[in-house]
Amino acid sequence: MTDEQIAAIGEFFTATDRLKKLEIIRSDRYLGDIAEFIAKAQLGMAMTSSLREPGHDGYIDGKKVQVKFNGGKSITIDVGDPTAYDDLIVILGPNSVMRVADLSEPYVVYRIPSEVVKRKRPHRDGKLRLAKGDLLVQYRIQISA
Numbered sequence: 371m372t373d374e375q376i377a378a379i380g381e382f383f384t385a386t387d388r389l390k391k392l393e394i395i396r397s398d399r400y401l402g403d404i405a406e407f408i409a410k411a412q413l414g415m416a417m418t419s420s421l422r423e424p425g426h427d428g429y430i431d432g433k434k435v436q437v438k439f440n441g442g443k444s445i446t447i448d449v450g451d452p453t454a455y456d457d458l459i460v461i462l463g464p465n466s467v468m469r470v471a472d473l474s475e476p477y478v479v480y481r482i483p484s485e486v487v488k489r490k491r492p493h494r495d496g497k498l499r500l501a502k503g504d505l506l507v508q509y510r511i512q513i514s515a
Contacts, residue, residue, distance in 0.1 A: 405439035405461045408477055412513040413459065425454020435459050435481075440466045446499035452487040460505060468502045480509040 389395045395403035396417075406427050409415040415428040415435060426434040433456035438447045441463030449458055460480040462469050469478055482500075486509075490498050 401439045401441055401463075402437070405437050405459075408461055408479070408513075409435070409437045409459050412479065413481075413511070415459075425451050430457070430459075433457050437461065439463065440468050443467055446493075446501050449487050449490075449498045449500055452484040452498065456484055458482045458484060458487050458500075460500065462505075468505065470502075470505075475513070477513065479511045479513050480505050481511050482509045 386395065386400060389400075389404075394407045396406075397403055406415070406417065409428065409430075410417055413430055415430050415437070417428045418426065425436065427437045428435055434454070435457045436450050436452075436455040437459045438449060439461050440447050442465055445467060447460060447468070452458065458481070460482065462478040462480075464476045466478075482505075487498065487500070490500065490504070492498055
């Protein structure tokens with residue numbers, strides 16, 4: 371490794387330590403924790419007390435919600451078990467290939483009822499996934515900056 375690479379990795383861990391101190395991330399699942407923080411800050415999600423709550427990450431308006439993040443090149447999102455939550459929150463980061471091209475905000479948020487997710491056919495591996503075409507405008511939520 372080069373000195374620059376070693377320094378960059380060190381900066382990354384320094385930043386994650388700061389994000390933990392600020393209670394933005396709660397574990398070493400950085401992207402998921404950041405998505406959960408956005409849901410908490412922007413949508414009023416009450417977090418589950420356990421990091422291992424089966425099937426959901428928190429509650430919004432008394433409903434169980436599962437939060438998923440896509441921030442890169444993956445063209446689908448594994449949506450978990452929709453029988454374990456009431457709504458799915460999907461957060462697309464600024465570099466997500468699943469974003470619609472004309473959206474300028476850094477994070478795009480969708481809230482999809484589990485009943486809609488349950489209608490998806492599982493992939494060959496048995497997992498349910500959403501693709502870009504599944505993220506319909508009627509499920510999009512406007513969040514403040």
